[in-house]
Amino acid sequence: xxxxxxxxxxxxxxxxxxxxxxxxxxxxxxxxxxxxxxxxxxxxxxxxxxxxxxxxxxxxxxxxxxxxxxxxxxxxxxxxxxxxxxxxxxxxxxxxxxxxxxxxxxxxxxxxxxxxxxxxxxxxxxxxxxxxxxxxxxxxxxxxxxxxxxxxxxxxxxxxxxxxxxxxxxxxxxxxxxxxxxxxxxxxxxxxxxxxxxxxxxxxxxxxxxxxxxxxxxxxxxxxxxxxxxxxxxxxxxxxxxxxxxxxxxxxxxxxxxxxxxxxxxxxxxxxxxxxxxxxxxxxxxxxxxxxxxxxxxxxxxxxxxxxxxxxxxxxxxxxxxxxxxxxxxxxxxxxxxxxxxxxxxxxxxxxxxxxxxxxxxxxxxxxxxxxxxxxxxxxxxxxxxxxxxxxxxxxxxxxxxxxxxxxxxxxxxxxxxxxxxxxxxxxxxxxxxxxxxxxxxxxxxxxxxxxxxxxxxxxxxxxxxxxxxxxxxxxxxxxxxxxxxxxxxxxxxxxxxxxxxxxxxxxxxxxxxxxxxxxxxxxxxxxxxxxxxxxxxxxxx
Amino acid sequence: xxxxxxxxxxxxxxxxxxxxxxxxxxxxxxxxxxxxxxxxxxxxxxxxxxxxxxxxxxxxxxxxxxxxxxxxxxxxxxxxxxxxxxxxxxxxxxxxxxxxxxxxxxxxxxxxxxxxxxxxxxxxxxxxxxxxxxxxxxxxxxxxxxxxxxxxxxxxxxxxxxxxxxxxxxxxxxxxxxxxxxxxxxxxxxxxxxxxxxxxxxxxxxxxxxxxxxxxxxxxxxxxxxxxxxxxxxxxxxxxxxxxxxxxxxxxxxxxxxxx
Numbered sequence: 134x135x136x137x138x139x140x141x142x143x144x145x146x147x148x149x150x151x152x153x154x155x156x157x158x159x160x161x162x163x164x165x166x167x168x169x170x171x172x173x174x175x176x177x178x179x180x181x182x183x184x185x186x187x188x189x190x191x192x193x194x195x196x197x198x199x200x201x202x203x204x205x206x207x208x209x210x211x212x213x214x215x216x217x218x219x220x221x222x223x224x225x226x227x228x229x230x231x232x233x234x235x236x237x238x239x240x241x242x243x244x245x246x247x248x249x250x251x252x253x254x255x256x257x258x259x260x261x262x263x264x265x266x267x268x269x270x271x272x273x274x275x276x277x278x279x280x281x282x283x284x285x286x287x288x289x290x291x292x293x294x295x296x297x298x299x300x301x302x303x304x305x306x307x308x309x310x311x312x313x314x315x316x317x318x319x320x321x322x323x324x325x326x327x328x329x330x331x332x333x334x335x336x337x338x339x340x341x342x343x344x345x346x347x348x349x350x351x352x353x354x355x356x357x358x359x360x361x362x363x364x365x366x367x368x369x370x371x372x373x374x375x376x377x378x379x380x381x382x383x384x385x386x387x388x389x390x391x392x393x394x395x396x397x398x399x400x401x402x403x404x405x406x407x408x409x410x411x412x413x414x415x416x417x418x419x420x421x422x423x424x425x426x427x428x429x430x431x432x433x434x435x436x437x438x439x440x441x442x443x444x445x446x447x448x449x450x451x452x453x454x455x456x457x458x459x460x461x462x463x464x465x466x467x468x469x470x471x472x473x474x475x476x477x478x479x480x481x482x483x484x485x486x487x488x489x490x491x492x493x494x495x496x497x498x499x500x501x502x503x504x505x506x507x508x509x510x511x512x513x514x515x516x517x518x519x520x521x522x523x524x525x526x527x528x529x530x531x532x533x534x535x536x537x538x539x540x541x542x543x544x545x546x547x548x549x550x551x552x553x554x555x556x557x558x559x560x561x562x563x564x565x566x567x568x569x570x571x572x573x574x575x576x577x578x579x580x581x582x583x584x585x586x587x588x589x590x591x592x593x594x595x596x597x598x599x600x601x602x603x604x605x606x607x608x609x610x611x612x613x614x615x616x617x618x619x620x621x622x623x624x625x626x627x628x629x630x631x632x633x634x635x636x637x638x639x640x641x642x643x644x645x646x647x648x649x650x651x652x653x654x655x656x657x658x659x660x661x662x663x664x665x666x667x668x669x670x671x672x673x674x675x
Numbered sequence: 676x677x678x679x680x681x682x683x684x685x686x687x688x689x690x691x692x693x694x695x696x697x698x699x700x701x702x703x704x705x706x707x708x709x710x711x712x713x714x715x716x717x718x719x720x721x722x723x724x725x726x727x728x729x730x731x732x733x734x735x736x737x738x739x740x741x742x743x744x745x746x747x748x749x750x751x752x753x754x755x756x757x758x759x760x761x762x763x764x765x766x767x768x769x770x771x772x773x774x775x776x777x778x779x780x781x782x783x784x785x786x787x788x789x790x791x792x793x794x795x796x797x798x799x800x801x802x803x804x805x806x807x808x809x810x811x812x813x814x815x816x817x818x819x820x821x822x823x824x825x826x827x828x829x830x831x832x833x834x835x836x837x838x839x840x841x842x843x844x845x846x847x848x849x850x851x852x853x854x855x856x857x858x859x860x861x862x863x864x865x866x867x868x869x870x871x872x873x874x875x876x877x878x879x880x881x882x883x884x885x886x887x888x889x890x891x892x893x894x895x896x897x898x899x900x901x902x903x904x905x906x907x908x909x910x911x912x913x914x915x916x917x918x919x920x921x922x923x924x925x926x927x928x929x930x931x932x933x934x935x
Contacts (some may be wrong), residue, residue, distance in 0.1 A: 149742065218921035429875070477872045495710075503878075510875050519872035522755050523712035524692030526872060 139273060145440030147494075149351070154226030183237050183244040186638060188288045193511055193672055195290045199272045201339040202287035202291065204251055206269065210251055213261050219299065223248035235294045238287050239280055245288030247274070252299040254384050255316075256374055256413040262295060263668075272668045275407035277349025278320065280341035282404035282549065283637030286349065287404045289672040297348050300413060303327055312371060312388040314416040317348020335423040336363035338586055348412045351532070354404030356633030357537075360592030362455040362491065363420060367401055373399040374414035378664045388416050392497065401659065406635050407670045409663040425498045429506060431518040432529045436560040439484050443516045443556075443593055446488055449505040453498050456489035458534045459483060462564065464588040467603065468533060471540035477519045484560075486593065487534050510534055541603050544584060548615055552623050552634035558594045562622060563589035563600055566615065574616050583608050597632040620646040636674035679738035679833075679857075681724045682763060684786055685717035685743050687752040688806040704806070713752045716801025718759075719863040720800055722870040725760030732833040736855075738762055740793060744782060747772035750787055750886060755879035758873035762885045765789065769898065775807055776899050781891075783815035788894035789933050790820060795858070796838075802827050802862040813862035821873040824854035827864040854882050 187193055207224045220428040223232045237244040246482055253259045266273050270536035272292040288294060297318035304314040311333055314323055321342040325335040337350055337358035350357075351373065353367050363369060380585045384398045402412055434438050439459060446454055462483045469476055478485075492498040502520075509515040521527040541547045554562060567587040576648050584604050591598040600619070604611055620630050624646045631640055631647070644653060660667070660675050690710040691749050698705045713721075721741065728736035741756035743749040744767035753764040767785060771778060777785075790798065803810035817824035825842035829850065832841045839858035843850050845864065873881075891898055919925045929935045 216920060217923060331906075425710075430872075475869065476876070507879060510879065515875070520875060520876040520878055524690045524710060525715075526693070528867075542768055635761050 151257040161184045163541070167313050171673070183241045186245060186284065186287070188241045189243075189640065190289075193289060196272070196671060198270060199668070199671075200270045202271060202293065205578045206265075206271065206325070206418065207249060208267065209260065210249070213265070214251065214253060214258060216254075219252045219253075219254070221250035223250075225254060226489055231620045235276065235279070236287060238284055239303065242475045243284035243287050243289075246276075246291050247288040248291055250294040250296055252296045252336065254299045256376055257277050257374045259295065259411055259413055260380040260382050263376055264349065265379050266293065266668055267380065267666055270666055270668065272671050274670050275352065275411040276317065277342065278346045279349075281349070281637060282551070282634045283472070283631070283639035284633055285353065285637030285670070289638065293517050294637060295411060296468060297346050297413070300348075304348055304414065306331060306333075308333075308417075309389070310388065311421065312387065312416055313419050313421045314372075314386065315347060315416065315478060316414050317351075317412050318346050319348075321345050321347055321350060328419055328437065329422060332422050333419040334591075335368065336417065336420060340538065342418055345644030347415055347417075350416050351403055352405065352407050352412050353635045354633075356595065356597065357457055358458070358592070358594070361457060362591065362634075366417075367400060368404060369418045370399065370415060371418055372416040373402055373403075373412055375399075375402050375412045376411040377410045378666065378669050382413075382429040383410065387417050390418065404633065406673060408673065408675050409660060409669060411669075422491075422492060425490075425492050425495035426455075426527070427478075427502055428521045428527050428530050429488045429489045429502065430477055430521075430533065431488070431509075431515045432480065433486060433514070434478045434482060434516050435482040436484060438514050439560075439593065440507055440556065441512075442486060442488075445509050445512075448500060449508065450488075452489055453490040453492040453501060454488070454594075455491040456487065456592075458487040458538065458591070459559075459593040459598075460485045460487070460534055461560070462590055463586050464537050464601075465533060467586060468536050468545060468674045469590065471543045472536065474532075477533070478517050482516055485533070487530060537588075537601075541588075541601060544603060546604045548604065548607075548612070548635075549635040550615075550619055550630075551591075551597070551602060552619075552622060552628055552630060552642060553595070554626055554628040556593075558626055559591075559593070559598050560589055562598060562619070563587060565622065566600060566602070566619065569618065570611070570614055575578040575614060576609055580605060580621045583611050595632070617646075618641070623647070638673055641672075641674040676700055677729065678735045678931070679797055680738045680793065680795050681736060681797045682741065682783070682786070682790060682793065683717070683720045683739060683756065683811070684798070684799075684800045685721065685741055685756050686714040686804045686806070687711050687743060687745055687749050688714045688804055689731075691715055691805055693796055696908050697907050702904060703790055703907055705908050708869045711726045711748065711751075714801055714804045714806075715754050716803060716805070716863055716865075717752075717756075718801075718870040719865065719867050720799040721756050721759045721761060723828075723863060724868055725832065725871075726868060727831070728760070733836045734833055738764065738793075740789075740795070741788070742767065742789060744769050744785060744891075745776060754878075754881050755873055758878045759871060759876070761884075763884055765894070766886060766888045767894070768890050775904065777891075778900065778902060779807075779809050779811040780815055780901070781896060781898055782812050783819055785814070785891060785894050785896045786816050787819045788896060790816075792894070794836050797857060798860045799870070800862055800933050802864055813860055817860040818871055819860070820860070822858050822860050823856060824860040824862070825853045826862045828861050829866040831861060842850065862918060 140602050202224050204225050207222050209218050221228055223229050235250045236247050243363055274288045274292045276286045276294050276296045292454050300316040300318040302316045306313045328335055336358050351366055357597050372385050374386045375383045402410055443457055446457055490498050490502055521530050570584055586603045589598055620643050623630055629647045632645050683745050690712045693710055695704045703858045724739045740763055741761035742765040743752055743753050751768050790851050827844045828842045830843035834841055840855055842853045919928050
């Protein structure tokens with residue numbers, strides 16, 4: 134039985150070609166092969182691949198107040214952390230190969246100069262490390278799975294990387310309340326699998342779940358695919374354990390849903406991107422795992438109708454609605470172009486939506502979903518659509534949404550903007566941006582135009598749009614045409630220039646478009662209060 | 676040949692993407708509360724029947740009849756089959772006794788009766804159901820009917836109005852092409868086609884298509900048992916590898932195992 138099942142699975146999977154995936158590792162392997170023969174060529178071949186952040190942002194200068202790491206410091210850390218694997222020492226030894234992954238991000242956009250990586254195992258060790266760094270004025274960068282999109286988790290200069298990967302224990306789970314307490318370095322997917330065995334669900338799901346750490350998710354206030362249903366981490370995180378730069382361990386690891394006793398200090402660590410403290414453990418409220426999940430995929434004629442469909446979904450599916458995702462026609466064409474997959478719908482439409490329901494009773498959910506589908510079809514809101522009949526189709530339909538980022542990366546570079554705008558204007562940004570770039574003669578179908586396409590997709594249910602400008606090559610001309618125009622556009626509508634990706638290095642200069650002077654001043658005051666020496670994640674947005 | 680009247684038997688099975696678990700009594704697989712869907716090979720059969728119609732070949736497809744035998748939830752997969760393009764459906768009500776359902780020979784006899792009653796001249800069925808993995812029904816049916824059969828089809832081509840059909844199937848190291856005349860039994864394999872999604876308009880239409888309920892007795896068939904399931908067990912679990920912290924850990928582990 135199982136052999137046929139596997140064969141079926143294997144052959145079915147084979148239908149979805151994943152072209153060029155194999156190329157990536159080969160590219161990154163090449164320099165290592167070179168290295169084996171000639172150590173001197175290493176740096177050249179590496180720097181050709183990823184530009185140092187300090188070169189890409191020439192206005193960033195190393196803060197002279199920070200000390201340089203010495204051999205004595207390294208010896209101290211080695212003694213402090215004990216284990217050999219806890220320290221990657223690039224100060225007294227040559228470990229270029231080992232340290233490179235900690236210096237650069239997965240998009241290959243940002244690259245730092247760190248020479249020291251520390252992997253403490255618990256809050257006490259983090260506390261000792263930070264206390265020492267604070268006294269010595271050594272700058273640090275907290276790092277989890279390093280899957281961020283804005284360069285917040287990699288060093289810019291020689292900041293010490295404090296990686297959470299060795300803090301990876303699940304501490305407790307209470308089935309009655311659904312509260313999970315786990316170390317910061319637990320991988321999101323591992324946590325979710327642990328919960329799956331106990332019929333619960335981690336209230337966050339995102340594309341990088343196989344690598345990202347939950348501590349990093351909390352520090353960056355990650356949003357993801359099911360925010361619509363389970364809300365933001367500001368709500369589901371019940372408590373935190375964090376370490377301040379002076380070594381103070383903040384034990385706010387409460388498992389209570391309600392606790393109105395003064396300031397809710399833990400919220401400061403959620404989304405502050407490691408600038409005032411390092412999160413070492415999280416306690417989080419986990420909902421029961423839905424037993425029945427369904428997915429429908431629609432084609433629609435206008436953005437007006439997308440909004441109507443969303444309203445109808447909210448009204449008729451209400452408590453079982455778990456995702457409402459928007460993809461424009463152009464983004465789906467690019468996925469077809471990149472993957473070669475057959476599109477689920479026959480005709481072409483300017484807009485597509487993916488609607489997911491999660492509930493506890495399959496029949497009840499199906500009845501609701503069917504009456505919703507009948508309604509939107511009957512009223513002519515939706516032009517065409519399909520409903521996943523089995524698990525395979527369910528996953529295949531999700532790939533049309535989740536695969537956009539990957540497809541774009543295969544086709545060239547992408548300028549990515551993750552914005553939050555009032556729903557009625559959500560797609561207008563894409564149209565305006567396209568019109569602007571077309572007017573400037575930058576968009577076209579052949580290789581003489583720098584811009585391949587302007588596409589929009591995102592979490593409709595959260596008023597969160599991903600505006601992506603797919604380019605054949607990065608150019609100053611295109612960049613100047615988009616920035617700061619796009620930020621001004623968003624500011625005019627009181628939107629957010631970063632809905633879920635954060636600020637990091639990428640958007641450090643643009644915070645003013647979404648936060649007024651008072652807010653920025655308050656943030657700076659907090660930063661100075663908790664981190665007077667400014668050693669936590671410097672050169673980023675604050 | 677006047678027209679093609681196709682019978683597509685389908686089965687409701689545990690979704691193939693879900694890991695099946697053995698029940699506590701070790702008599703079968705746990706089915707309660709587990710997602711079920713249309714047997715993937717049967718999906719291919721339905722798709723092929725619909726494509727034969729869309730291809731507008733030398734013989735017009737008059738009727739596509741989907742059929743499923745099983746408990747009260749069988750109509751779900753029949754609606755899916757009709758949403759994909761089947762014209763009507765028979766639900767043969769066989770109460771679920773938790774014994775894996777009727778044996779292939781019983782099903783073959785039941786299909787034989789339907790073929791006669793409905794004047795079917797082409798039976799397209801999956802080469803096997805992924806739950807029982809018996810892979811016998813098509814062959815038994817051909818034997819009972821005395822019809823030619825082509826198994827594990829990867830291509831089906833109707834050549835002429837006289838009802839000549841060419842079927843390609845995969846064999847070790849290549850493909851084999853068979854030719855036969857209608858009436859015919861064909862079993863389908865994975866490379867035959869890529870099943871379509873059930874579109875919303877078609878799902879709505881499928882609700883109005885006729886679904887007739889029958890029993891084995893209506894077809895003059897008895898659910899007799901020749902086989903007895905003694906025990907169902909899982910294969911022994913694979914032992915996972917261990918992880919060591921660093922070189923020292925590796926060395927001490929190797930020493931511990933006596934490798935050093």
